[in-house]
Amino acid sequence: MACNCMAATTASTMRWPSQAASAGSRPAISVATIRPMDSAREVVQTRCMARKACCMNEMKRLKTGIRLKTLQTGRTPLRGGHHTTTGSLKNRKLIMKDTYNLQRFVDAQQPLFQQVLTELEAGQKRSHWMWFVFPQIQGLGRSDTARHYAITDLDEARAYLQHPVLGPRLEQCAAIIAPQVERSARQIFSSPDDMKLHSSMTLFSIAAPERPVFQKVLDTFFEGERDAMTVNLLSR
Structure with missing residues (x-):
């Protein structure tokens, strides 16, 4: 008996607002109906992770480019377009x-x-x-x-x-x-x-x-x- 009451309560709380007036006219939302929402959330999370990975790869690419530029020219790029010479007295x-x-x-x-x-x-x-x-x-x-x-x-x-x-x-x-x-x-x-x-x-x-x-x-x-x-x- 208790199980029937809980099932009824669950069914009533999972109906759409438009279903409140005619509870018997439409079926209650099942678990299968909720799953697409979970899938959408997973898609968003996957996209966020992909963007984060893309940003990390871009940072690695930039750092590699800076190292290569330093090896080629002996100068390390700094912010604002300025450079520091690795052959300077301090660095040497x-x-x-x-x-x-x-x-x-x-x-x-x-x-x-x-x-x-x-x-x-x-x-x-x-x-x-x-x-x-x-x-x-x-x-x-x-x-x-x-x-x-x-x-x-x-x-x-x-x-x-x-x-x-x-x-x-x-x-x-x-x-x-x-x-x-x-x-x-x-x-x-x-x-x-x-x-x-x-x-x-x-x-x-x-x-x-x-x-x-x-x-x-x-x-x-x-x-x-x-x-x-x-x-x-x-x-x-």
Whole structure:
């Protein structure tokens, strides 16, 4: 009896409003009648999921395009059409693996590099910086300082030249003294730093013959001749 009452109640509550006046004229809505509504809801959900997947694929495509553009140009697109250069000093420091601890030269030069330039332009070295401004090959200097700033081999010399700070600085210093033909290396650097200059310019002229400024220094002060001891150490 209770089951009949519940069935009657369910049937009465599931009729359309227009059926209220004539309950007996139309049948009650069955479960089969409701199913199309559920299917429509599923269709909407499926479309939403498809749109979301499409958006995610589009984002991946854009990110891939940005990476490819960065690899091709070395520049990372930013908002507003601006770019940042991956070769900038800040980025290079982040990505460069300092295998040879070249930072030791940067740290030593930083407080007095302007003074170095002033002395070179005046044609007279007055303070102590030769070891880390014009470094030479390992095996020549015997002091702790000389050993600390010695270049181990040609690979380190090339890494030094490719460094975004050290390479340009060395070329700048060499370019300042190369035209000073009226003075000797000993007059500018005193002894034994004139020999250190000879060794340093020999090392870097061999490491990077495509950079002519180092050979120009050898031509100006040493009749174009390379330092024999440096050449001998590099040949081992």
